[in-house]
Amino acid sequence: MADPTAPVPPDARPGPGVLDARAAALDAADPLRERRAAFVLDDTVYLDGNSLGALPRAVPVRLAEVVAREWGELRIRSWTESGWWTAPERVGDRIAPLVGSGPGRVVVGDSTSVNLFKALVGAVRTVPDDRDEILVDAATFPTDGYIAASAARLTGRTLRPVPAAGIAAAAGPRTAVALVNHVDYRTGTLHDLPGITAAVHAAGAPVVWDLCHSAGALPVELDAHGVDFAVGCTYKYLNGGPGAPAFLALRADRLAAFDSPLPGWNSHADPFAMAAHHTPATGAARGRVGTPDILSLLALDAALDVWDGVDIGAVRTKSLALTDFFLDCVAAELPPGTVESVTPADHARRGSQIALRHPDAATVMDRLIAAGVVGDFRPPDVLRFGFTPLYTSFADTLRAARTLRRVVGETASA
Incomplete structure (x- = not known):
């Protein structure tokens, strides 16, 4: 038959x-068919989860609890008693296995654009001045291109757009950093993360990957391939909700030297010292800037429950x-x-x-x-x-x- x-x-x-x-x-x-029941769906055939994921059923219940109990009753005490202060790293640790990273290396907060700026400028700050080109995927999502162009101006580099498939060959002694989209947002083309990363490293430069269209859709394996920096949104395949905070992932040996171009009080080693000079925190908290968006962050935390055991x-x-x-x-x-x-x-x-x-x-x-x-x-x-x-x-x-x-x-x- x-x-x-x-x-x-x-x-x-x-x-x-x-x-x-x-x-x-x-x-x-x-084998995943039972996961469907964890989402709020109707008779619509929804094929736009690569723009905005469907609503997980756990989110409204969790948000109601956060608003009524943690904000409404505990108020300021929730920063410590409800774990708000550590949420960016705690939620980052939940995303880490979905992108092949380890604990303590992913922080959640800000937008993809802001995290991309941190990663690009932070990467350029690790290389000699004679590495004067930033390579960028020529078909990149427009914002990535805008941010890369701004990072180039701010760091005195030149932006060089190259087709993603040609970045490995284009990387050389002038490369300061390469920015590549893992999946092309228009065509759905999956680019060669292992091969491009290895080629850029062989040229002596770091690489930044945009995972917006791959995180939660396919194995990424950041650690296995030695990816230096990665950013991604959480409102697509991770179902975090409209405007959900993005994530920034750093390779373990990049954490201690990460010099963020946006040092905020939340990334200070002793935030409440209110010191005049910035001393970076240790670990993924170095990627924080200002006060976390708690409602969106905890909605994302609840949304990630659908990944338990997957x-x-x-x-x-x-x-x-x-x-x-x-x-x-x-x-x-x-x-x-x-x-x-x-x-x-x-x-x-x-x-x-x-x-x-x-x-x-x-x-x-x-x-x-x-x-x-x-x-x-x-x-x-x-x-x-x-x-x-x-x-x-x-x-x-x-x-x-x-x-x-x-x-x-x-x-x-x-």
Whole structure:
């Protein structure tokens, strides 16, 4: 008997019911399927978790407790009695295993942009002045480019944009630091973290990785590959909520020498001494600046409960299965040539999203959302679908492809 979970050969178009049976079989065999119940979901097919993750059920309960009890009753005492003061490092330790780091090396707070600035300038401060170039992924998320350009001006360096695949070859004696996105936000292309890191190190420079589109979606293994600095947001695959604080991860041997360009009272070795001169704290606390955003930070802490007992390898396996299945469904449901995938077919080069090119992508996405399938649009012509393995099902995936077929047809005939 044929395996209903097996991929469809490239030139084969399955008959009626085959995709339904395959989706049902894949969902039944999914070891993560019970995690879906931990989220607040409705009948919408939500494929935009790579922009904002769904709400974990534990968060509203926890926030109500924080507001009513910790803020409302304990008030200022909660900084010590409720553990608010140590929350940036405590929550960082919960994120650490999801990105392959160790305890005491990840701090949560501020935005990705602010943490990126800290990491870039801190990295440049560790190299000689004759290393005068900052390499940056030419297709980077715009803010990363803006921050890198500002860091270059402030440190007297030159910004050199290079395609991510060319950074390894471009790194040399003039490289002060390289900034690379682990996953391209438009196409979902997964870049070679081990190879690029090794090449930049061989050139004598540190590297900063932006993990916004990989943290919580696939194994990152910062320590295994000796990554110097990494930053990432927590409101995508980590489901921390809108504007949730970001994280900064430092390699163990980078902590003691990290010279943050934003030394605040929260990163002081003795914050309440109110000293005129800054003495950096030890450990990950060196990456702090000002007073932590406690409500968002503790919402993130509660959101991370969904990861308890989850194997990030299983998340990656399901992510690839979901994206493979979506591509198969699109190929089966839509006429050839209707859309073009710009996401690599190669698993080693794919994140947890599929980006499809269509000439009227903006209109198509608007109509998809109105029809109950939520992805997003990236100019000029990209339909972007993020697959979050903790709550996306294979049935969702098939429904999305079938809705896409209908909407594309309606758009063409309008």
